[in-house]
Amino acid sequence: MDYDVLILGGGIIGCAVAYELSKYNINIALIEKDYDVANDISFTNAAITYDGSEAKDEYMANLESMGTRLIKEHCQKFNIKYDKIGSLRISQNDANYNTIEYMYKNSKKRGIDGIRILNADEIYEIEPNLKMKVTKALYSENTAVISPYNLVVSYAEVASDNGVNFRLEEEVIDIKNISKGFKVTTNKNKFTCKFVINTIPNENFNDKCCGTMPNRKNNKMKYILLNDKLENSKSTIIINDINKETFVMSIPTSSRRNLIGIKSDDYLGLESELELSKSILEYIKKELIANIFTETYNENSIIIDDSSLNDGYIKVIGNHYAKVTIAPAIAKDIEEKLKISMNMTEKRDYIDKKREIYVFRNMSNEQRNKIIALDKRYGNIICSCNNVSEGEIIDSIRRPLGARTVEGVKRRTGIGLGNCNGASCNMKIIKILAREMNKSVLSIVDDSMDSRILVGRIKEFNEI
Ligand SMILES: Cc1cc2nc3c(=O)[nH]c(=O)nc-3n(C[C@H](O)[C@H](O)[C@H](O)COP(=O)(O)OP(=O)(O)OC[C@H]3O[C@@H](n4cnc5c(N)ncnc54)[C@H](O)[C@@H]3O)c2cc1C
CATH class of the missing domain: 3.30.9.10 (D-Amino Acid Oxidase, subunit A, domain 2)
Structure with a gap:
């Protein structure tokens, strides 16, 4: 088998599951069709963590109150x-x-x-x-406000640092049962695995393993x-x-x-x-x-369909307005189920820590001078609305699972989300992305494959 577990979808649920499972001695990959994880998180990037008091049923209320507890713990751990x-x-x-x-x-x-x-x-x-x-x-x-994007990226970075293979830009097109496992076909590869965790909410590929929930x-x-x-x-x-x-x-x-x-x-x-x-x-x-x-x-309920657990298949079905809140609770539930059915053992060298991030606007002048002395690009302010430095943009690109798109840089650093809406920094982000990825500025996209920003040069300059 290529993998023990394949997680389909790199939204908040897929990344939370990858984080929880990355502490075990199993071989995991996550398949995401977009350039970046968490591409579907609301661009407002402010999520309420609900406590279950407004939930329509007991099941969702339990998930919300457990999720809120876990999010508080994770925000503390990842400095969010x-x-x-x-x-x-x-x-x-x-x-x-x-x-x-x-x-x-x-x-x-x-x-x-x-x-x-x-x-x-x-x-x-x-x-x-x-x-x-x-x-x-x-x-x-009990209600709190968090940045959901920071949370998902933290889950994904820690999972990646602990060995989860993030296969971005690969679209799942088919899943089939094979003897003792599954064959998952993407637009680029075919993989075999013992266990599939499907977190894609409304997939349109051939999933013979499980039904769908009426929307x-x-x-x-x-x-x-x-x-x-x-x-x-x-x-x-x-x-x-x-x-x-x-x-x-x-x-x-x-x-x-x-x-x-x-x-x-x-x-x-x-x-x-x-x-x-x-x-x-x-x-x-x-x-x-x-x-x-x-x-x-969306007010649908979420179902963790484990009716095919013995065959090695779990599917998270549905959409819900509190999906950020409940994601860590769903991931814990899936972890518990896999612990029993896969007999997983914990890694000895697991590192439950996100690599440090320096946020220039939150630093004292003394801290700023220290970091500029180490790397002078932290002294080059690219976004004057939100005080974001070149050093932070480069870090957001070079980190594990770093940004590959303009939107990825914006969400990771807060650049371009000020009052000018990126008018003065969009071009600078494109140039830094192109330089860091050794690509032409013409190939840099906003967020998805078909969102190229610059259509062509009108004159051939060495610099643009
Ligand atoms: C307006 C709005 C406000 C919200 N506010 C809150 C809030 O205040 N509090 C809260 O708790 N929650 C909130 N949410 C919920 C939450 O932000 C989203 O519902 C959540 O991010 C969705 O997470 P997900 O992991 O299920 O799904 P997604 O993020 O949709 O993840 C699925 C992933 O699968 C990928 N994918 C799809 N098809 C394929 C394929 N064939 N192959 C490979 N990958 C594929 C997608 O690209 C995507 O990344 C809000 C949602 C919305 C829309």
Whole structure:
């Protein structure tokens, strides 16, 4: 067999599974069709870790509360910012109040601590900047905001350092049972393995091993990222249920910006979306918008289908709005299952540590001078909005599983995500990527194979 375990898909679930299994004496590869891991993570790069109080069923609630515990532990281990800012689901009328009372009772039944129903005085004490009239709110002190991309890249880097073979740019096109294992065919290779863990949510290849879950409706979620000039910005996540189909939420991100999320079945248009957002952020206006994204928001449940466990096949089916939160819990569950069915032993030389990263903007002047003395490229600021240096960009490319695309550099370093939206640094990133990878600038892509940025030269200069 080529591998003991093949993990299909390099999203957060695939990488979390690779991380958990990399501590065992088994031969593992992860197959991902894109240039980079975690390509599907929302570009807003701010994920809420949910505590299970809002989950529709007990199964998802358990996964969320276990996932939240594990994420907190992993953020500490990998030195990732974990902002435990809490959340307020506010109520302005009887229908809202019934919802939050129902959620409160559920969280008590589920044994989730740190959940309270607050009256108006208590709400304004927690969020003094909230100006709208609110009578009650469901408060969770457990909710946090993290950078999901940093978490996935940390899982992948540690797994890679501990021997997991990441096969990027390979697309799985077929899986077949063979005697005592599987044959997995990609667009480039054929591999045999004893065990397959399929984390590809909606695959369109021939998977004869397992069924698929019917997709429920995909909802559209509009995100509006504001710059840091907003007056009276909030420090807690605030969710305002407008009606059964529509809610608006405000998420303070770690870079002191506010992210507004609006879920609605109807097309609203920017003016109406801003009007809805004013219920929470009263000073919001067009001039403060740094970026707008539309993403698909999914309320399916997740199933870890282990019905073919004895044959060596597990499939994670479905999509869910809290998939970042539950990913480490799913990975633990899969680890436990494989421990029994594959009789795995732990590596003696396992290193559960991510290589150091120097983030120039978070350093003191003394630390900056030290690192510039070691490598003067840390003194060359490429992004003046977010203070990102050339040294950090080069490190993001040279690390294990380093960035290969402009988006990969942006997500790893925070460059290009400032108020200029990359207008002044995109070309510089392309040049550094081309130089580091010894490629032509014309071959550098934004994020996927068909996203080349420069179509050609208009004149042949030595430098562009
Ligand atoms: C708008 C939005 C907001 C969100 N907010 C939150 C939040 O606040 N909190 C939270 O916990 N979660 C949140 N999530 C959930 C979370 O970000 C994503 O659902 C999650 O990143 C998906 O992870 P995944 O590993 O299952 O899937 P994916 O990231 O989709 O991973 C699957 C991988 O498989 C690869 N692949 C597909 N087909 C093939 C093939 N044939 N061969 C090889 N590879 C293949 C894909 O390229 C992909 O990398 C949000 C999601 C969205 C859309």
